[in-house]
Amino acid sequence: MINIAILGSTGSIGTQTLEIVDSNPDIQVMGLAAGNNVDLLEQQIRKYRPRLAAVWSEKAWHDLQMRVADLPIRVVCGMEGLLEIATMEETDILVTAIVGMIGIRPTIAAIEAGKNIALANKETLVTAGHLIMPLAKEKGVSILPVDSEHSAIFQSLKTENAEQIEKILLTASGGPFRGKKREELASIQVEDALKHPNWSMGQKITIDSSTLVNKGLEVIEAKWLFEAELEQIQVVVHPQSIIHSMVQFKDGGILAQMGMPDMKLPIQYALTYPKRRPMGGKRVDFYELGQLTFEKPDTETFRGLKLAYEAAHIGGSMPTVYNAANEKAVSLFLERKISYLQITELILEAMNNHKVIANPTVEEILRTQTESEELLCSLVGSGINKG
Numbered sequence: 001m002i003n004i005a006i007l008g009s010t011g012s013i014g015t016q017t018l019e020i021v022d023s024n025p026d027i028q029v030m031g032l033a034a035g036n037n038v039d040l041l042e043q044q045i046r047k048y049r050p051r052l053a054a055v056w057s058e059k060a061w062h063d064l065q066m067r068v069a070d071l072p073i074r075v076v077c078g079m080e081g082l083l084e085i086a087t088m089e090e091t092d093i094l095v096t097a098i099v100g101m102i103g104i105r106p107t108i109a110a111i112e113a114g115k116n117i118a119l120a121n122k123e124t125l126v127t128a129g130h131l132i133m134p135l136a137k138e139k140g141v142s143i144l145p146v147d148s149e150h151s152a153i154f155q156s157l158k159t160e161n162a163e164q165i166e167k168i169l170l171t172a173s174g175g176p177f178r179g180k181k182r183e184e185l186a187s188i189q190v191e192d193a194l195k196h197p198n199w200s201m202g203q204k205i206t207i208d209s210s211t212l213v214n215k216g217l218e219v220i221e222a223k224w225l226f227e228a229e230l231e232q233i234q235v236v237v238h239p240q241s242i243i244h245s246m247v248q249f250k251d252g253g254i255l256a257q258m259g260m261p262d263m264k265l266p267i268q269y270a271l272t273y274p275k276r277r278p279m280g281g282k283r284v285d286f287y288e289l290g291q292l293t294f295e296k297p298d299t300e301t302f303r304g305l306k307l308a309y310e311a312a313h314i315g316g317s318m319p320t321v322y323n324a325a326n327e328k329a330v331s332l333f334l335e336r337k338i339s340y341l342q343i344t345e346l347i348l349e350a351m352n353n354h355k356v357i358a359n360p361t362v363e364e365i366l367r368t369q370t371e372s373e374e375l376l377c378s379l380v381g382s383g384i385n386k387g
């Protein structure tokens with residue numbers, strides 16, 4: 001049996017993880033955590049019968065407790081609830097499918113408790129990779145990437161020696177605005193940015209994909225996961241999203257992992273690793289596809305990617321500022337309080353205003369997050385930054 005708990009079970013990755021559970025009878029769900037979508041979480045509880053469930057707010061906690069009073073389940077809430085789910089005694093793997101830096105503390109707690117991590121929550125590694133990777137090594141736990149690019153790199157590396165890596169070729173679809181110039185992006189509305197050409201995902205990552213901040217986060221994620229130098233990570237725009245990423249070795253050979261754009265493969269691989277199990281779904285038809293194309297990313301238009309490299313070069317608490325400012329800016333954009341171009345302008349502003357902490361602790365990372373959020377609110381409130 002493979003016993004799992006899921007942080008963020010009602011989201012895009014969370015629900016697809018449960019689809020993998022449906023087709024793998026030896027995977028059992030012990031704990032589920034979600035934000036405030038009590039309706040869907042109740043349905044999931046009735047179907048998968050976990051022993052523990054967590055929601056974020058007290059209101060949702062009261063509501064869910066009443067709804068599942070007939071079942072042998074305990075309902076918890078808030079950060080304490082997430083930490084309980086993360087460290088449940090009976091689980092082998094924690095799937096971190098929650099969105100944002102809220103994943104840091106539960107992920108660290110799970111590693112300390114010896115759980116392997118199926119990691120979708122990239123914000124955690126971007127901001128706390130310097131704490132998480134050594135801790136995972138010390139505790140002997142595996143960080144199994146769920147992000148499709150990182151799973152592709154992980155799969156391509158399997159037979160090779162990590163020291164033989166020359167370069168990581170991180171592919172990017174380019175998002176819905178590929179080919180546009182900066183001036184053309186000024187009037188982009190929330191609805192436009194939420195239309196991703198190849199992937200159906202949660203709102204935050206869909207916006208991040210359109211600004212290429214997602215790719216920036218993935219560069220930093222790859223640096224930590226594969227102990228790579230930033231200079232070794234090259235982003236390649238590949239609009240068809242068939243090659244999910246590649247590894248180039250020191251002899252010039254390149255291994256790529258390909259497939260249809262479907263997150264279920266990387267999710268299943270993370271849960272059943274090192275085994276590769278059968279899976280249904282559409283296959284790549286190369287005759288139908290005709291060609292695979294590649295481009296250089298336009299970092300003048302999509303400044304978010306360039307800023308990620310800068311933040312990672314500076315290191316310390318700067319990637320936290322990059323990520324926290326983006327999280328806040330995306331939520332302000334989704335609330336229609338700022339314009340599309342202001343997202344990256346505010347990230348730059350926050351980075352320019354930050355005094356770097358070299359080796360931040362969890363507390364310092366979370367404090368930096370709060371400070372970055374406050375700075376953004378004051379900039380937007382005072383109208384200094386009009387995109």
Ligand code: NAD
Pocket residue numbers: 007008009010011012013014033034035036037055056096097098099100102120121122123146147148199200201202203204205263
């Ligand atoms: P989503 O918005 O669809 O789902 C997020 C989940 O987190 C939901 O279940 C939500 O209820 C839960 N959540 C949010 N705030 C919470 C809180 N305070 N307490 C408890 N639960 C909370 O997001 P998603 O697209 O599934 O992405 C999740 C993570 O996976 C992100 O870090 C994203 O970057 C990463 N990721 C997603 C995809 C994808 O295809 N969706 C691909 C690669 C990586």
Ligand code: MG
Pocket residue numbers: 147148149218
């Ligand atoms: Mg990805």
